[in-house]
Amino acid sequence: MDNRDNNDKPGKPKVDQPSRRKFLINTGYVLGGAVVGGAIGALARKPLAPAPAPAKPSAPAAAEPRNFNRALMFFNQEQFGILNAAVERLFPADENGPGAKDLGVAYFIDHQLAGDYGFNARDYMSPPFYAGEKVQGYQGRLKRREIYEIGLREMDNYSQAQYGKGFAQLTGDQQDAVLKAFESDQVKLTTISASGFFRQLLSNTLEGAYSDPLYGGNINMAGWTMRNYPGNQMSYANIIDKDFTKMPPSSLQDHMTAH
């Protein structure tokens, strides 16, 4: 089940356009690499090789029918605006397919933070708190939802200080500069780690792009389609000994009717 290390299959076509998605490649985190707890904090992770799908005409999501499942559970509008702009820079729409905005990534993050994950409900959050070594993982007392609130506010503050505008109003290049300043801890914060927040944001962005649409992101499985990823098939028994088989992705929803 734990296949986080299996992202680098040999023979995968590489994206070699100088796309903005390179930014993502260069940050060097694997899908779902939020796991810095336990004893691996210091281990390097394999770089993500995103979007190996053959280049497709950038397809902006078709106008969708009104979706009553789509509203905010946690963020206010302003926070959501900052987040939506930020995730689109981390996972931009380009020739490979839709970006984070069209995939609903910010909704995914909003919904995650509204529940157990945002409250760190299954993490050990009791005192005493001590600063630990990197290998000892997260030792803070702040919950993920609190980290997000602080992080987004600080991104906006930094944008104001640098450019006299809020993050969402900046140009793409300026937004990248802000994100990079966080990523490299050029921004000094007293409350949270700027780079820690950046990593959290990046991990959750990738989760939102590639986890089951059930959670609000990866709309219409477009994140999977973009990568030729078959989603969660019940079985590969029929094709396991055949040559590579292309198939339309299937979601958890498909399992509800499969049997």
Added chain:
Amino acid sequence: MAKTLPKVDVVIVGVGWGGGIIASELTKNGLTVVGLERGKERKTEDYYMVHDELRYALRYELMQDLSKETVTFRSNEKIRALPMRQYGSFLIGTGLGGAGVHWNGQTFRFLPYDFQIRSKTAERYGANKILRKCRFRTGALRTTSSNRTTINSRKWSAFPANRTRLAESAPPVTRRRR
């Protein structure tokens, strides 16, 4: 109120591979064994949504709830041991079957040392460090804290159903006498 249950030869706390194999060997040797497990019993039908990578691989649904209990660790004696607050490199199993419910199915070849543990231990620490008056035949057991427990998956899946009955609150459980 405490309820007194019939006396048994052995009580095993935790029925993962370790507890499971021990129960199996002891009952084969005619002892009565009770296994206590904190988690619920799980069946294939409970995993209809098992392909949900977010839920299982990234949010660790099958692992011990760290808010209730965790371990502390440090890499050397010079630093302060701190709690593992979130999952990282090692994952703690919970429920019947323990970590064996979600292992990856890889079985490693034995190393030469695996066949020499007794002699090497005696060589290094003295023969008197080895428990001699062991009533039970435990030689066949090979459960270590590392990844080297060897059972094949067929045996594994055959195990829980017929050897162990589990109850979350009411203790009791395996009763097999020969």
